[in-house]
Structure formats: structure tokens, C-alpha cells
Amino acid sequence: MIRVVLPAHLRTVAHVDGEVKLDVEGPVTQRAVLDALEASYPMLRGTIRDHVTQQRRAFVRFFGCEQDLSHEPPDAPLPEAVATGAEPFLVVGAMAGG
Amino acid sequence: MSGVRVLVGTRKGAFVLTSDGTRERWDVSGPHFGGWEIYHLKGSPADPNRLYASQSSSWFGQVIQRSNDGGKTWQTAGNKLAYEGATGTHLWYDGTPRPWEFARVWHLEPSLTDPDTVYAGVQDAALFRSVDGAQTWQELPGLRGHKSASLWQPGAGGLCLHTIVLDPSHPERIFIAISAAGVFRSDDAGKTWQPMNRGLRSEQIPDPTAEVGHCVHRIAMHRARPGVLFMQKHWDVMRSDDAGESWREISGNLPTDFGFPIDVHAHEPDTIYVVPIKSDSEHYVPDARLRVYRSRTGGNEWEALTNGLPQRDCYVNVLRDAMAVDSLDPCGVYFGTTGGQVYASANAGDRWAPIVRDLPSVVSVEVQTLP
Numbered sequence: 001m002i003r004v005v006l007p008a009h010l011r012t013v014a015h016v017d018g019e020v021k022l023d024v025e026g027p028v029t030q031r032a033v034l035d036a037l038e039a040s041y042p043m044l045r046g047t048i049r050d051h052v053t054q055q056r057r058a059f060v061r062f063f064g065c066e067q068d069l070s071h072e073p074p075d076a077p078l079p080e081a082v083a084t085g086a087e088p089f090l091v092v093g094a095m096a097g098g
Numbered sequence: 099m100s101g102v103r104v105l106v107g108t109r110k111g112a113f114v115l116t117s118d119g120t121r122e123r124w125d126v127s128g129p130h131f132g133g134w135e136i137y138h139l140k141g142s143p144a145d146p147n148r149l150y151a152s153q154s155s156s157w158f159g160q161v162i163q164r165s166n167d168g169g170k171t172w173q174t175a176g177n178k179l180a181y182e183g184a185t186g187t188h189l190w191y192d193g194t195p196r197p198w199e200f201a202r203v204w205h206l207e208p209s210l211t212d213p214d215t216v217y218a219g220v221q222d223a224a225l226f227r228s229v230d231g232a233q234t235w236q237e238l239p240g241l242r243g244h245k246s247a248s249l250w251q252p253g254a255g256g257l258c259l260h261t262i263v264l265d266p267s268h269p270e271r272i273f274i275a276i277s278a279a280g281v282f283r284s285d286d287a288g289k290t291w292q293p294m295n296r297g298l299r300s301e302q303i304p305d306p307t308a309e310v311g312h313c314v315h316r317i318a319m320h321r322a323r324p325g326v327l328f329m330q331k332h333w334d335v336m337r338s339d340d341a342g343e344s345w346r347e348i349s350g351n352l353p354t355d356f357g358f359p360i361d362v363h364a365h366e367p368d369t370i371y372v373v374p375i376k377s378d379s380e381h382y383v384p385d386a387r388l389r390v391y392r393s394r395t396g397g398n399e400w401e402a403l404t405n406g407l408p409q410r411d412c413y414v415n416v417l418r419d420a421m422a423v424d425s426l427d428p429c430g431v432y433f434g435t436t437g438g439q440v441y442a443s444a445n446a447g448d449r450w451a452p453i454v455r456d457l458p459s460v461v462s463v464e465v466q467t468l469p
Contacts, residue, residue: 045177
């Protein structure tokens with residue numbers, strides 16, 4: 001079971017409170033987690049990564065185990081603690097004005 | 099008793115203001131989608147309880163929301179607005195080619211007859227249509243495929259398709275406006291498009307009378323007289339009496355002819371409203387006085403409407419989609435400011451009062467007249 005923490009604005013869009021729990025089949029990668037997240041919450045498609053290119057949106061960051069995972073290849077394995085659910089995968093709105 | 103519902107989009111959420119037909123006391127609900135930019139929300143003329151809203155942010159992109167109960171509750175709709183076919187390029191500010199890139203929906207225009215059909219004008223400029231209540235979107239690619247498109251250049255706000263006008267007497271006729279390309283018209287439901295900018299003169303472009311390249315800010319039509327269009331251009335207020343084929347200037351005695359919104363009285367096709375703004379670099383009202391100008395002669399002769407509006411120390415702007423009229427009698431006129439005020443007049447502009455004073459900066463105002 002993967003634990004995902006969404007930023008407040010996306011929790012509102014997805015109508016969820018607190019963490020999201022996802023089953024991910026196969027290797028636990030950024031792409032696999034986001035695929036599972038979007039399958040369970042289709043309204044999040046396009047809000048974290050681009051609909052067409054599947055690129056992470058510029059002002060979205062991925063953190064886990066106190067590391068910035070944003071620039072890791074989407075098919076690279078996530079840290080073991082995230083893959084086992086011991087630590088959450090954090091989707092974060094970048095610190096920027098507005 | 100009839101009533102009105104005012105739909106307000108702001109930089110940080112949407113608000114729904116409701117009143118009965120007297121338009122004296124108002125209920126304010128919101129913010130809906132707090133923290134998000136709401137460029138536009140609008141109700142279906144065919145079903146007033148069906149609303150569409152464009153919700154966007156720099157962080158999380160575009161979300162489309164839909165309501166089936168007049169804005170009490172909302173459901174997320176489809177937000178995949180993907181360009182059709184090869185993306186192509188337009189010109190960037192520095193004159194170099196730049197691939198089309200979706201940024202946001204500026205304007206949502208529901209069909210006049212079908213609550214499930216809605217058009218979306220987007221940045222970078224393109225027109226999309228949904229026929230399933232905004233669940234899925236298809237581009238009408240003929241517009242972006244126009245031979246001039248590779249030469250379109252963005253205005254200061256981006257290359258945006260911000261105005262969509264549907265012709266009630268000619269179901270296949272659509273007018274759109276793009277900053278800074280100009281007006282285009284389709285007579286075949288969006289398959290093919292022709293520029294409609296003859297008579298416009300813009301000193302800010304190399305050829306002031308070019309077929310395309312004009313920074314049109316807004317166009318408006320009276321339903322009973324769809325062949326007549328009014329335009330607020332970057333500078334100049336214009337009028338067409340031949341469905342956009344040609345334009346003539348009607349700025350007349352306005353204190354400045356720069357501005358953003360323009361609208362038409364619900365019952366008097368020759369009564370029009372603008373809000374003059376000092377200049378294109380000073381986006382606030384002239385002389386620190388907020389004045390709506392009304393012409394009852396279809397242009398050229400304008401009167402300042404000031405009763406109830408601040409006449410000192412005022413430095414707000416009124417954006418292109420932030421003015422609307424209701425269809426009660428007398429006609430109500432509404433507009434929102436970048437200072438967060440929404441003003442209403444229940445007597446065609448003779449007297450004004452704020453419905454709310456302290457919203458986030460207002461981007462859009464639409465009005466529904468309810469049975």
C-alpha cells in the first residue's frame with residue numbers, strides 16, 4: 001500500500017481528506033504511483049503532470065524520505081520506505097508567490 | 099418573482115451573488131474553489147441551473163467545473179484540452195516562432211440552445227467545443243489552421259482567445275476575438291474562419307490596417323440585432339453594421355478610448371456601455387474617477403455615469419469579461435473591478451451601488467436573469 005499526500009488544493013479537487021492510499025502493481029515508480037493515483041481520481045489528470053506529454057508540471061514537486069524526487073526519472077524505483085508504505089510520497093506545490 | 103444571479107470570477111475563487119428582481123438585497127456565496135484563478139464562469143441560456151467554470155492555477159493547471167444546481171454544488175468535468183493535429187507555431191514577443199502551448203481557458207460560452215454544448219476559448223489561442231457537458235473537448239482546428247496563424251503574436255496577457263459570440267439568428271455563425279490577432283468569424287459552425295478586421299487601425303503594429311494583428315479586447319452583440327457588433331479595441335471603440343465585414347470608430351467624446359469591456363443594454367440595441375481606462379500602460383481609470391460611459395445613440399455621443407461610483411482616489415481597472423447586463427426592466431448593469439468591488443445598477447446605469455466591496459481582484463462578471 002502506497003501512501004500519497006496531496007497538496008490542499010488537489011485534495012479539494014479530488015474530494016479527499018488526509019492521505020490517499022493506493023495499491024500499485026509491479027515496481028513502485030513515480031509513473032506507477034501517478035498512474036494509480038489518476039486511475040482512482042481521474043479529476044487529478046492534468047493537474048500534476050501534463051495530459052499529453054506526461055511531464056511533471058513546473059510548479060509541482062515530489063518529495064519522499066526527506067529527498068526531492070522531482071528530477072528522478074519517472075521509471076526509477078522510489079525509495080524502499082515509500083514502496084512499503086512506511087513513508088508517504090508527497091506531491092507538493094512549489095514554494096512560489098501568488 | 100424573478101431574480102438575478104451574478105457569477106463572479108476572481109483571482110482567488112468564484113462567488114455567486116443572488117437577489118430578487120428588486121436587486122436591492124444580495125446574498126453572497128463563496129469563495130468556490132478558493133485560492134484558484136477563476137477566469138470565467140457562465141450559465142447555460144437553455145438551462146439556468148447549468149453553470150460552467152474555468153478554474154486554473156500556475157501550480158496545478160486547468161480544471162473545469164460544472165454545476166447542475168445554479169452553483170450550489172459543483173462537479174469536476176473534463177480538463178483535457180489537447181490541440182488537434184500538428185501543434186504548429188505562432189510568433190513570440192521577440193518575433194521568433196514558438197510552438198502552441200496550452201495555458202488556460204479564458205472564456206466559456208454555453209450554447210444558446212443545448213445545455214450540454216459549451217465552447218472554450220483558450221490560451222494559446224484556440225477554440226474548443228464540448229457536446230457532453232464539458233466531459234470531453236474537441237478543438238475546432240480550422241481556426242488555428244488559418245493561414246495567418248503562424249503570424250499571430252501575443253498581447254501582454256498572452257495569446258488568448260477571450261471572446262466568443264454566438265449568433266442567435268444564424269446557428270452556424272460564431273465570432274471570436276484573439277489578442278492580438280483580432281476578430282474572426284465562422285459561418286459553418288467553426289469549420290472555416292475569416293478575419294473580420296477591415297476598418298480597424300492600430301498604430302502599434304507595423305501595418306496599422308493589417309488584416310490580422312489587432313489587439314481586440316472585447317466584442318458585444320444585441321440578440322435582437324445580431325448584424326451589429328460593438329468592439330472595445332486596445333485603443334478605439336468600434337462598431338460594425340455588417341456582421342464584422344467592416345468597422346468604423348465610435349469613440350466620439352470619450353475621455354480616452356482605451357479600455358477592456360463593452361456591453362449592450364438588454365432592451366435598447368443602441369445603448370452601449372464602456373469603462374474608459376487611462377492608457378495601455380496605466381491600467382486604471384482616468385482622473386482617479388470611476389466612470390462608466392453610456393451611449394444611447396450606438397456610439398460617438400457618450401455620457402459619464404458617476405452616481406454611486408467613487409469620484410476621487412480611485413485607481414482600479416475593469417477587465418474585458420467583467421461587465422454584464424440582466425434582462426429585467428429596467429435593465430441591470432453590473433461590473434467588477436481589480437480592486438474587488440462588484441457594482442450594480444438596477445436602472446441602466448443611472449445609479450450604482452456596490453454589491454460587495456472587498457473580493458479578490460475581479461476577472462469576470464456574468465449575470466443570469468432567473469424566472
